[in-house]
Amino acid sequence: MRFRLIPKEERFFDDFVGMAEQIRVGAGLLQEMVAPDQPIWDKADEIKEVEHKCDFLTHSVIQRLHKTFVTPLDREDIHALARSLDDVIDAIDDSAAVLRLYKIDHVRQEARDQVRVIVACTDQLVSAMKALGKKMEISGCAVEINRLENEADRIHQAALRRLFEEERDPIAIIKWKEILDFLELATDRCEDIANVLEGVVIKHA
Amino acid sequence: MRFRLIPKEERFFDDFVGMAEQIRVGAGLLQEMVAPDQPIWDKADEIKEVEHKCDFLTHSVIQRLHKTFVTPLDREDIHALARSLDDVIDAIDDSAAVLRLYKIDHVRQEARDQVRVIVACTDQLVSAMKALGKKMEISGCAVEINRLENEADRIHQAALRRLFEEERDPIAIIKWKEILDFLELATDRCEDIANVLEGVVIKHA
Amino acid sequence: MRFRLIPKEERFFDDFVGMAEQIRVGAGLLQEMVAPDQPIWDKADEIKEVEHKCDFLTHSVIQRLHKTFVTPLDREDIHALARSLDDVIDAIDDSAAVLRLYKIDHVRQEARDQVRVIVACTDQLVSAMKALGKKMEISGCAVEINRLENEADRIHQAALRRLFEEERDPIAIIKWKEILDFLELATDRCEDIANVLEGVVIKHA
Numbered sequence: 001m002r003f004r005l006i007p008k009e010e011r012f013f014d015d016f017v018g019m020a021e022q023i024r025v026g027a028g029l030l031q032e033m034v035a036p037d038q039p040i041w042d043k044a045d046e047i048k049e050v051e052h053k054c055d056f057l058t059h060s061v062i063q064r065l066h067k068t069f070v071t072p073l074d075r076e077d078i079h080a081l082a083r084s085l086d087d088v089i090d091a092i093d094d095s096a097a098v099l100r101l102y103k104i105d106h107v108r109q110e111a112r113d114q115v116r117v118i119v120a121c122t123d124q125l126v127s128a129m130k131a132l133g134k135k136m137e138i139s140g141c142a143v144e145i146n147r148l149e150n151e152a153d154r155i156h157q158a159a160l161r162r163l164f165e166e167e168r169d170p171i172a173i174i175k176w177k178e179i180l181d182f183l184e185l186a187t188d189r190c191e192d193i194a195n196v197l198e199g200v201v202i203k204h205a
Numbered sequence: 206m207r208f209r210l211i212p213k214e215e216r217f218f219d220d221f222v223g224m225a226e227q228i229r230v231g232a233g234l235l236q237e238m239v240a241p242d243q244p245i246w247d248k249a250d251e252i253k254e255v256e257h258k259c260d261f262l263t264h265s266v267i268q269r270l271h272k273t274f275v276t277p278l279d280r281e282d283i284h285a286l287a288r289s290l291d292d293v294i295d296a297i298d299d300s301a302a303v304l305r306l307y308k309i310d311h312v313r314q315e316a317r318d319q320v321r322v323i324v325a326c327t328d329q330l331v332s333a334m335k336a337l338g339k340k341m342e343i344s345g346c347a348v349e350i351n352r353l354e355n356e357a358d359r360i361h362q363a364a365l366r367r368l369f370e371e372e373r374d375p376i377a378i379i380k381w382k383e384i385l386d387f388l389e390l391a392t393d394r395c396e397d398i399a400n401v402l403e404g405v406v407i408k409h410a
Numbered sequence: 411m412r413f414r415l416i417p418k419e420e421r422f423f424d425d426f427v428g429m430a431e432q433i434r435v436g437a438g439l440l441q442e443m444v445a446p447d448q449p450i451w452d453k454a455d456e457i458k459e460v461e462h463k464c465d466f467l468t469h470s471v472i473q474r475l476h477k478t479f480v481t482p483l484d485r486e487d488i489h490a491l492a493r494s495l496d497d498v499i500d501a502i503d504d505s506a507a508v509l510r511l512y513k514i515d516h517v518r519q520e521a522r523d524q525v526r527v528i529v530a531c532t533d534q535l536v537s538a539m540k541a542l543g544k545k546m547e548i549s550g551c552a553v554e555i556n557r558l559e560n561e562a563d564r565i566h567q568a569a570l571r572r573l574f575e576e577e578r579d580p581i582a583i584i585k586w587k588e589i590l591d592f593l594e595l596a597t598d599r600c601e602d603i604a605n606v607l608e609g610v611v612i613k614h615a
Binding site: 264267268271272281302306307375376379380 | 486567570571574580583584587605608609612613
Binding site: 059062063066067097101102170171174175 | 362365366369375378379382400403404407408
């Protein structure tokens with residue numbers, strides 16, 4: 001029998017890295033979806049599969065949380081991280097779902113720009129989760145996510161301004177407003193994770 | 206003088222059953238409201254009264270929580286359950302309020318289907334809260350609520366698809382989108398409760 | 411060397427008073443913005459500055475929370491208060507931002523009424539936070555905020571009713587619905603603070 005070198009509770013970090021990597025995959029699929037002028041609607045199914053995988057990982061983190069006596073981070077932080085990561089993929093999934101539901105056949109450029117920022121945010125999430133498990137510096141990732149969220153917010157505001165200035169069809173406005181808002185929500189929720197991480201860093205300083 | 210057989214803190218479970226039963230009443234009233242082709246607008250007042258009763262129960266749970274030293278469940282779980290139950294009746298109340306506010310005079314079939322699922326979810330909530338107080342199995346209820354939430358989600362998506370395909374009046378789309386979203390929120394929030402319950406079960410396994 | 415008469419952790423209360431006072435300033439600026447028939451769009455920049463100051467104060471509260479061993483209130487309550495105060499200024503900032511983004515050139519009277527209630531709520535927030543630091547009675551403020559929230563809710567409902575009755579331009583409805591909803595959110599979030607405060611009072615009774 002081999003010794004168990006990695007204590008069971010360290011698996012939390014592996015799960016967090018796993019979730020972040022899945023979210024990164026989901027963001028990449030969304031980027032492929034909106035790359036052409038007409039979105040590739042079928043990508044919504046692939047993103048939904050990724051969302052199911054994240055759901056499963058969230059449940060397994062929360063189940064492990066309730067079964068583990070000594071946790072590597074405060075229980076509330078583990079719970080908040082799992083829930084926040086799940087919220088990011090939900091926003092990505094919602095964005096893809098409405099792009100198809102509304103039969104969007106022409107991608108607005110700002111949506112593409114927002115997705116580019118989402119992808120950059122999820123790169124930072126993967127780095128942050130890997131660093132967290134190795135007790136390495138993560139504040140750089142948090143700062144970068146905050147910067148990206150500000151950029152996403154500016155793009156979102158500009159997108160809404162142009163939408164209301166140029167679009168005369170109210171139904172198109174309703175559809176696009178919801179899509180742009182879901183994309184903005186995805187980066188907002190990455191920022192929520194950055195806030196949780198900042199708290200974790202301070203506590204363990 | 207009689208012995209106090211039921212310790213004071215057990216009243217938490219009675220309050221939770223009471224809240225779930227009120228929510229079930231609210232869901233039933235919403236079902237009556239949308240049963241005929243033209244919704245019975247006055248039901249919105251009856252639902253508002255139920256919502257006030259739940260508000261009162263939520264406050265009494267939270268006040269008891271702060272006064273009780275030893276609680277039968279973790280304080281955070283009691284708080285989360287009270288808040289989540291209150292969120293369900295709020296979504297039901299919001300749905301009824303906008304049906305009247307927007308003077309809806311013809312119920313869309315999918316809305317009726319969503320309400321049917323909400324009623325089924327609230328039946329499960331009552332069963333789950335009763336089982337919780339008797340330390341009985343509740344995971345069956347949690348699984349069923351998850352299944353119902355998936356069904357509600359499919360109905361909601363189909364409802365939006367048909368709404369945007371068939372309805373040409375943008376103002377009608379704005380109104381109905383909000384109603385359908387509130388109905389979807391009600392089942393979403395039942396799922397939040399199921400998630401809290403799952404955590405409780407695991408902790409006390 | 412002088413003795414430190416005020417222990418470090420008491421600064422939490424100073425920060426909360428500081429946040430509430432900033433929020434009060436933000437609400438006052440919003441009131442100036444919507445006072446004339448055509449809103450003073452540039453006020454949105456001043457409100458954004460106030461929002462940044464509150465962000466900074468929220469971060470400093472949360473950083474202090476993680477560094478302080480003995481806190482004057484439960485950690486979860488300090489966290490909830492900081493986050494809820496930040497949520498209020500966010501809703502005020504969002505309201506101002508969309509008033510400008512949508513190039514609103516005529517203020518609807520109910521929006522002005524909602525802002526008046528927001529200002530009254532933030533007066534109560536300042537009083538409540540000052541009283542909290544002096545261990546004085548705060549339930550009067552909580553009751554008044556609840557009353558104001560009910561008033562705001564009635565104004566919001568009446569505003570939506572008139573909007574949908576009178577406005578024929580769907581794009582104007584989309585814009586105004588979002589503004590009225592953000593204003594309602596600001597008072598809702600003041601009520602969230604009142605709920606946290608009620609809990610604090612009961613625990614320390």
